[in-house]
Amino acid sequence: MIKKVAILICLSPFFIYAASLKYLQFSGNKYFEEDQILEALGLETPSWYQFFKDKRVKIDPKYSNALLQTLKNFYKSEGFYEANIQKDEDNQTITFIIDAKKPVKVHSIEANLSSEYKRFINFKKGERFKATKFIKIKQNIKKQLLIDGYCNALLDTKAYIDLDKKTSDLKYHLQKNGLCKFGKIDLFIPKNIDKKVILSRLNFRSGSTYSSKKIKDAYSSISGLEAFNSIHIKQNQNTNTINLTIKLSPKSKRITEEIGVGYETDLGPKAIFNWSQRNFQGDARKISFNLKYSKKEKYISNTLFWPAFTTLPFTKDYYLDLKNEFSFSKYNYEKFDEKKISNILHLQKDYYLFSIDSGIGFEKIYINKKGEICNISDGHFFLLYPFINFILDTRDSKINPKNGIYISSYLESGIKYLRSDTTYMKFLSEARAIRSWDKLTVAIKGKLGLINEFQKSLPESKLFFAGGAFSNRAYGYNRLGATDSKCKDMGGKTMLDTSVEADYWVWDKFGFALFYDATMLNLQTSKFDTDFKSSIGTGIRYLSVIGPIKIDIGYDIKDSSQYAIHFQVGQSF
Structure with missing residues (x-):
């Protein structure tokens, strides 16, 4: 009897909380899919594969006012600056009553940008003005400027809103301020790895034109060596010069072994074994052995990868990698x-x-x-x-x-x-x-x-x-x-x-x-x-x-x- 009472006491707060939740619904919504509104409010409905669940959304009433304000902000960001949204509540349901009113539309677009940047301005005259879209356009232009090497560019964007006329005038002004260059490159790397190995992963040198894509590629290329636990590339800007600090920490686990079974349509059941050692004899070399066995195919291979093995002809500090692949196979x-x-x-x-x-x-x-x-x-x-x-x-x-x-x-x-x-x-x-x-x-x-x-x-x-x-x-x-x-x-x-x-x-x-x-x-x-x-x-x-x-x-x-x-x-x- 005591156990039953204890269970009831433990479960009762859950039932009280569940009973306090109310269904959320929208009235007067003419412009957006309900899923889009719910996403803006941070709410979710069950996924498509959860067909057995109730698709209606329930919320705690104490959060309804905060959700109401979030909904108002969402409508403003979508161009409905004078939207009137009220809340109605009964014992089971909370309803947001929406009167969107007339939206603000784009009246004019003024931009002194060249074609490679103007293409990001995808507003059209007469289109509903969206603050989120306006911000995204600016982000995309700045991203492209960094890819193209303009790290010190000034991009001035303004949207002049006239609520009486329900219009917006958009202005984009760009001052590139010249191309940026890579400056000093400081390397802090493990002792058993030569600096030339890391330099071989960089598609730039001091004095090269800067590009954010070159930094992204450097992360990817250094990571591809599989010799480091962490990779940190810090950019320090001095007007039109970008100095870099690259810090690498060695991988603690250098040897990996993999054993598995699988199935291929043409080979049938197969067994595989892979053994590899990263940073083999230093300098981020890698050696590996692979075995594959099936009824149709028997295969064994050995691969040695040696980064920055020799310099590229007619250059001083660009390098070629060496890879040697030896294999023996039988195939029916x-x-x-x-x-x-x-x-x-x-x-x-x-x-x-x-x-x-x-x-x-x-x-x-x-x-x-x-x-x-x-x-x-x-x-x-x-x-x-x-x-x-x-x-x-x-x-x-x-x-x-x-x-x-x-x-x-x-x-x-x-x-x-x-x-x-x-x-x-x-x-x-x-x-x-x-x-x-x-x-x-x-x-x-x-x-x-x-x-x-x-x-x-x-x-x-x-x-x-x-x-x-x-x-x-x-x-x-x-x-x-x-x-x-x-x-x-x-x-x-x-x-x-x-x-x-x-x-x-x-x-x-x-x-x-x-x-x-x-x-x-x-x-x-x-x-x-x-x-x-x-x-x-x-x-x-x-x-x-x-x-x-x-x-x-x-x-x-x-x-x-x-x-x-x-x-x-x-x-x-």
Whole structure:
């Protein structure tokens, strides 16, 4: 009996509080969605997946006056300066009665800005004046000025409101005051890391033109070394000079191990093991070992990354990174089995919007046909080839881009004079364009591949295949071969792979996608006369802390029985 009384005593305050809550509703609202008003008040309704919950909002009456004032401020910020909002309350409901009255509208816009900054002024004459939009425009212009190097610019913005005429006159006046420069750069870094390693991550030096984007890129590039627990870059401005202080603290845990199991559409169940040591032998070097095991694929690799390995030719303090990748693999294709030993040596450099990656690779490949398969050569192949890859990347994000372009061109050439079994050239170029309008993002992507064999044939696995999350999504990874081949799933020497995708974000973190993919693969070099394999599909998007999580399903337009489902983290554009 005592326990029951105690429970009742403990629970009674909860019921008293719940009973004191009242429903909140709005009357006379003509201009805004109710969700928009609730967001302005800091209130939320249950999410779309919580369909079983009451969608009506309840509040504590003692906060109603504060919410009323917040609502009045919201209407003022949206141009309704004379809005009359009253509160009505009964036993169950609190009602905000809204009489918005006439809004203030934009009468004139005066700006002495050049086109690259005037584009941010997206007010139009006759449009309702919004204080929040006015402030956002100023923030965007100042942000662009810092990106362009004008750290000392004076931007004067004014909105003259005439409540009698219900008009606003907007004035924007800009004084750039000259470009800013980077001044002294002080480094405070761990003793076992040379200063040149950190300088190699900076796309600027003392005397270079200042840009806030260069600072942002420096954070990203230094973080990419994976050698530091914390990165602090302090900017000290002296008129048109920005002095920097960079402080880095070393990572306490240098060795990481990962063991896991997973599943891939083409490989089936798989087991993986990764071991890596950061700051290996100092200077932010990294060494890693990776193993992957499945029924179709057995793979082991060793990678060494050495930042600032040597200076860039014709420069004194710009550096090239070295990366060496050694691997051994076995893969069971549908028509043949392959064993491969490879070693690829890279010298690479990222500089602002550009990247260059050059080096030399060798591959020892053993092909064993499964029966008499036309056009597939078995035996062993030794390939030795120099390669180079250029990249231009103006995307605003590499994880989830909203605007920008990406262009890459890759060329490798095997030459018998370098003891390669085959003399050939392989070219692969890709272009992407991304543009966003509010919640809608549209991306267009195209890829061109050409292979020319001058002496002897390449092994089948070096030819072009398509399909997968980054290609034609009606097919699994590399499951689409040349369409003019008499044998199924043969690789091509000419490839055109295109895609158009539209992502619409219904909420901040959740969206839907529609896409169209088209691929042409031809057995011959520079032949574009075969039919395209086209697919359409849809997908869902969720924006997580590690990037967009995507699930896509694509169907072949001419054969709906041919489809594939893809799961990936990160955007495909």
